[in-house]
Amino acid sequence: MPSLVKDRRRLNRPVLVGAVLAAWVLIWIPTRGLDTLGLSPADLTPLHHWLNDVNDTVGANRNSSPFFLYFVNEIRAAVDSFVTFLQDLIAQPSYGRPVPVLGWLGVVAVVAYLSWAFAGWKPAVLAAAGFVFFGLQGLWEESMDTLALTLGAVVISLLIGIPLGIWAGLSDRFHRLVTPVLDFMQTMPTFVYLAPLTLLFLIGPASATIATLIYAMPPAIRLTAHGIRSVPRSAVEATESLGATGWQKLTGVLLPLSKRTIVLGVNQTIMAALSMVTIAALIDAPGLGKTVIKALQTLDVGTAFNAGLAIVVMAVVLDRVTTAAGDRARRTGRPSRFRRPLLAVFAVAAGVCCYLSYTYFWAAEFPDDVSIGSDLSKGADAVARWAQEDLSTATEALKNAVTYALLNPLEALLVQSPWWLVGAVAVLLAVLLGGVRAAITTAVCVALLIGAGLWQDSMTTLAMTIVATVMVMLLGVLFGVWMGRNRLADRIVRPVLDAGQTMPAFVYLVPFLALFSATRFTAIVAAVVFAAPVAIKIVADGVRAIPAATAEAATAAGSSAWQMITKVQLPMARSSLTLAANQGLIYVLSMVVVGGLVGAGALGYDVVAGFSQGQLYGKGLAAGAAIVVLGIMLDRIARASSPSKGSNHP
Structure with a gap:
């Protein structure tokens, strides 16, 4: 019943x-237009005025309030310094030099070497080709700004997220506590992070990085916890029967057996960070996102397409490399006897390329005369005109x-x-x-x-x-x-x-x-x-x-x-x-x-x-x-x- x-x-x-x-x-038919609470676009309610006053008050006390002086400003300075260091390394002038520490040749060599070492030769070729393509587009500096901001957010996200994920994997109580927080972080539209963060940290790389890591951290926590919780109970019990300590059990069993899932979490964190970094251009984050937004505001389809294509290429490269690294982490078996010598040889080759990019101008700044960015922009404009007409x-x-x-x-x-x-x-x-x-x-x-x-x-x-x-x-x-x-x-x-x-x-x-x-x-x-x-x-x-x-x-x-x-x-x-x-x-x-x-x-x-x-x-x-x-x-x-x-x- x-x-x-x-x-x-x-x-x-x-x-x-x-x-x-x-x-x-x-x-609705007889009541249409009644009690609609309509305001003109210029009208501000008392709540809006109060929020404006809060913004003004925060700005006036930013350099006098202990909360800002010893907490917020310190966090902003630390994050800003870290991101600036990465930008100086691969994107921005450093120590008065007209070129970054690592020029285009050094960056391509390091990216290719790391991709080969962790993911294999196919992802390495894809990564090298993708990064060379940024230079051919005439967007090397913008691409490196985006990469620096992404790496900064990912490193901080993983430094915080993986330990929290381990804790959530080991503790049922903490897992129940953190799950609603992660749900809220992922359900909230990404743009909503930006306004309160600018109130605390102003606009710029620091706010953009913090907004990005808020959006990118949940996958790292979730997948790390899931990987640890998915380890077979029999393996844990066997380790406990041998008298292993909690630290030995974590480092000897739980983390190695959940390595593939954790690498997947790194992959998802990178993808989320790259997506958010472009959105964070609204609060003056440097890089490709700013180029896209400016082009959209002027309806410059060609420039927006060229920068958007660079974002897609970067996303594909980072996704394929980290995915391949995760697949390799799952494999078992003895590596080839030639692997260690090859690692050493290619490391030396990458080091030589870094030296050349630091020393010689041709290896530091991507040559402008080989750029195809204008051709891509013109082609996109032509296609846009054709689409609009036909x-x-x-x-x-x-x-x-x-x-x-x-x-x-x-x-x-x-x-x-x-x-x-x-x-x-x-x-x-x-x-x-x-x-x-x-x-x-x-x-x-x-x-x-x-x-x-x-x-x-x-x-x-x-x-x-x-x-x-x-x-x-x-x-x-x-x-x-x-x-x-x-x-x-x-x-x-x-x-x-x-x-x-x-x-x-x-x-x-x-x-x-x-x-x-x-x-x-x-x-x-x-x-x-x-x-x-x-x-x-x-x-x-x-x-x-x-x-x-x-x-x-x-x-x-x-x-x-x-x-x-x-x-x-x-x-x-x-x-x-x-x-x-x-x-x-x-x-x-x-x-x-x-x-x-x-x-x-x-x-x-x-x-x-x-x-x-x-x-x-x-x-x-x-x-x-x-x-x-x-x-x-x-x-x-x-x-x-x-x-x-x-x-x-x-």
Whole structure:
């Protein structure tokens, strides 16, 4: 009987949700435009003024308050010195010399040698070719600035993250304590870190590095803890039976057996850091990200493409080298007898290249006369012009269809509804989809959005987020089912999805600006491209995880391919679909501020304006908080409405 009641509630839930939405539209018609809490873009609420005052107070007391003098400023100086040292080493002039300590030849030699030593000769060739390509693009110094900032953030992240991961792997209590913190760090949109960090550490490399390590540290902690917890209990017990101390057990068994997982954590930390370093250009982080942002602001597609391509190449090189290093760490067996002599010979060769790059100008600065960057920029501009001229009809039709059929009606419903109506609908939907806890969280989030003084901008952002998430799920189901049912399709599409996840978000904006100009739709498409890979992978894995016996039984019963998909595979993969929607929504929301750079407006623009205009700092900080609140509200409803964990069955 309880299961029958539960099934009946599950069947009635879509009907009740539809009834709530229908009632919303009916009430919206006579109340449209009332109690919308609308403010003009220039209006600031008391909260915004108070945050501006806090910013001014912090600035006035930065050099007198003990908290800043002996804590914040010391941290900033230490991080700044470390990053500056790396920049002086490979990117910036040092000791009055017109060239860095290591010129291009020395950097290429060291990168190739380390890649060969830890990953193999193929990754070494790829790494050397990739770094030479930076010079050919005419972006050597910018690339080295980005690499220096990435390495600085990764080193600090690993120095903190791996010990914390070891602690979390050894202690259940600490693991339970740190997991919600890591969830919060990864759920919060990356741009939201920037405003409070600039308040404490000012703009520049220090703030950019700290923001990057906050974003990049969770994978190192999670995967280190997971690796240690995954070590077979029998191996640990055997070591304990021999009387090993805790330190001997850690260094002799736990760390060696979890080495591959820890290396994977290093890989993910590097990828996260590289992605965040480009975003941190908004707070004056040097490197390729700054070049991309300046090009986007002037709609210079060619320059943005050239710098974006360098970011992609760096991401691919670092990903392949660390992945190969992780695979090598898993292998066992005796190394070749020639390995040690070759290590010594190649180390000497790398040392000679470093000496040449330190001594001779030709080996220090990449020659300008071999640059192909201008040709790449001109080619990208030509392709952009061709796309704008020859594809304008199709792209305009697609943009108008989504804008007028989906975005404008939904935005009108959210923005022009009374605030109390939207709040009531949100709480009712939370009750129906997630229960009382989700409803309480939603009510608190609605109150916080109202208190932030950015209700209309929040509703505009919510409309774009919902439209983008719907498009993500359409792609997720379409390609995910195809990949889940077809191994060949999976092998073809998955590398494309990997590239989409590896590529920094800014790079997506370049071609879409050329195709769709600076509009809300451009931001939506960029968010879809950023979020779709993870949704597609989750759906594909969910479809593939369905027991073969079930699929064979449906086939034996005479089910067609369409019946198999709609009656068996999708219903049984419902938990994967819910997870895909949840992750897709979070990824879409993390692109809100990027959308603010290309005409999306709303909260994304408020955050960007807060960085660039001092009088709007408080509003930008409140907008960042509003993005977090939206993410928490939507995430909690999606999580609460998902089926029970561990089952794909309806």
